[in-house]
Amino acid sequence: MISLTEENYLKALIYLSFLAPGVEEKKDVGTNELASYLKLKSSTVNEMLKRLKEKNLINHEKYKKITLTPSGEQNGLKIVRKHRLWETFLFTKLDFDWIEIHEVAEQLEHIKSEKLVGKIDKLLGYPNFDPHGDPIPDKHGKIPQRITKNLSAVDIGKNCIVLAVSDTSKDFLNYLEDLGISIKTEIGLIDKIAYDRSIKIKIKDKQYSISKKVADNLLVNEKFN
Amino acid sequence: MISLTEENYLKALIYLSFLAPGVEEKKDVGTNELASYLKLKSSTVNEMLKRLKEKNLINHEKYKKITLTPSGEQNGLKIVRKHRLWETFLFTKLDFDWIEIHEVAEQLEHIKSEKLVGKIDKLLGYPNFDPHGDPIPDKHGKIPQRITKNLSAVDIGKNCIVLAVSDTSKDFLNYLEDLGISIKTEIGLIDKIAYDRSIKIKIKDKQYSISKKVADNLLVNEKFN
DNA sequence: ATTATTAGTTAGGTAATACTAACTATTATA
DNA sequence: TATAATAGTTAGTATTACCTAACTAATAAT
Numbered sequence A, B: 001m002i003s004l005t006e007e008n009y010l011k012a013l014i015y016l017s018f019l020a021p022g023v024e025e026k027k028d029v030g031t032n033e034l035a036s037y038l039k040l041k042s043s044t045v046n047e048m049l050k051r052l053k054e055k056n057l058i059n060h061e062k063y064k065k066i067t068l069t070p071s072g073e074q075n076g077l078k079i080v081r082k083h084r085l086w087e088t089f090l091f092t093k094l095d096f097d098w099i100e101i102h103e104v105a106e107q108l109e110h111i112k113s114e115k116l117v118g119k120i121d122k123l124l125g126y127p128n129f130d131p132h133g134d135p136i137p138d139k140h141g142k143i144p145q146r147i148t149k150n151l152s153a154v155d156i157g158k159n160c161i162v163l164a165v166s167d168t169s170k171d172f173l174n175y176l177e178d179l180g181i182s183i184k185t186e187i188g189l190i191d192k193i194a195y196d197r198s199i200k201i202k203i204k205d206k207q208y209s210i211s212k213k214v215a216d217n218l219l220v221n222e223k224f225n
Numbered sequence C: 001a002t003t004a005t006t007a008g009t010t011a012g013g014t015a016a017t018a019c020t021a022a023c024t025a026t027t028a029t030a
Numbered sequence D: 001t002a003t004a005a006t007a008g009t010t011a012g013t014a015t016t017a018c019c020t021a022a023c024t025a026a027t028a029a030t
Helices: A004-019 A031-038 A042-054 A070-092 A101-108 A114-123 A170-179 A212-216 B004-019 B031-038 B042-054 B070-092 B101-108 B114-123 B170-179 B212-216
Strands: A058-060 A066-068 A148-150 A159-165 A186-192 A199-203 A206-210 A218-222 B058-060 B066-068 B148-150 B159-165 B186-192 B199-203 B206-210 B218-222
Touching: A004 A031, A004 A042, A004 A066, A004 A070, A031 A042, A042 A058, A066 A070, A070 A101, A070 A114, A159 A170, A212 A218, B004 B031, B004 B042, B004 B066, B004 B070, B031 B042, B042 B058, B066 B070, B070 B101, B070 B114, B159 B170, B212 B218
Parallel strands: none
Antiparallel strands: A058 A066, A148 A218, A159 A186, A159 A218, A186 A199, A199 A206, B058 B066, B148 B218, B159 B186, B159 B218, B186 B199, B199 B206
């Protein structure tokens, strides 16, 4: 049996090693890194690492980095799955505000009932992404690929999050900086002007107009709304 | 802040002191009674009693009985409310079987979010009774009165639970025993025969016919179905 | 009224999860 | 390469929530 606390450690390890934004491939995690993420002292974490290793959930040698075992990863992904399904439930079925769902899902993710997860998944229509646009692992732990598209392909009225840029020239990046656009910036698509194919967008309630060329170079991830 | 364990003690005290079937008016609870209900040792319970008293949730003097303070009762009823709302949710919204809902609700009842409880309550249409027919305390802790009726007043197709008998003669009780009817027996109402006003019932998938006189003396509580 | 039984308490122990303070190993820098 | 900085570990402490064993108080039975 994995305790609630142990589950939180696994989730943190999953996050830091490959789920955090910007982490492309799996990376090993250090004790202090984990401690500071969990807002705990490294000695506390160190002790827990022994228990997790004992339970064959992580690999860890003294003074070395931490990696998840297949079992640890599987179990951690289950928590991530539950968290994101509950967030989706709260948002779409109970009209919770986008900002409130995380905290409640932090509690709900620890409810132990395979059947409940399955029923919630079904009720939601087996969603692949949560309201933040983050992928929901399936019951086997498989993570759906993000649907990344150009900003110019986003539908009018939708919001999206900037994931990457396909032009990395100084000029382009400077221009983005002036607009206040960087990774994770939320952009709302207001309108598409047929005449010159320019696009009207909204960033933090301020409107801008950008050309199709600029929009084509912004890779984004559509959000729920 | 009331811990999960403390919540379970409060819930148990609520149950033993006035919510358990057969308890008509509030009664004081003993340490051992509580311990055996919670399947714990009395020493363990004794220690917890100190903390609950410390937190002003119970009244307790050495070697004397335990009573809940208004705060303890209020807090305990909140847990009962959540438990029964979640059971109703699982049963009516997620098609859980009647038998499975308790265990999952035991976990869900500890989720801390006023808003979540309110939303679930609303989603369910502010029910007064859970699928077992037990009353759901409202947000102020008020407990709806059970709708107790004679078996003869139950609608065709409904199931109900025997709560009491209004005839306690030996003859009547013996007759009930022969039919396998006692307190908490579940009875399904199959049909009402207009001719002699007799009633066709089902007990554990076996059908019986009883007279109106018998049905009038059985007090029952309608269940969900 | 004495004694036996039942109810309740105390003392001391354990496991899980946190902490602080002091230590050691590893890595980076001058 | 010596040393400073960073990363990681160990030792000892606290709290919560459980336990067993041994005790005392209250109640029931003869």
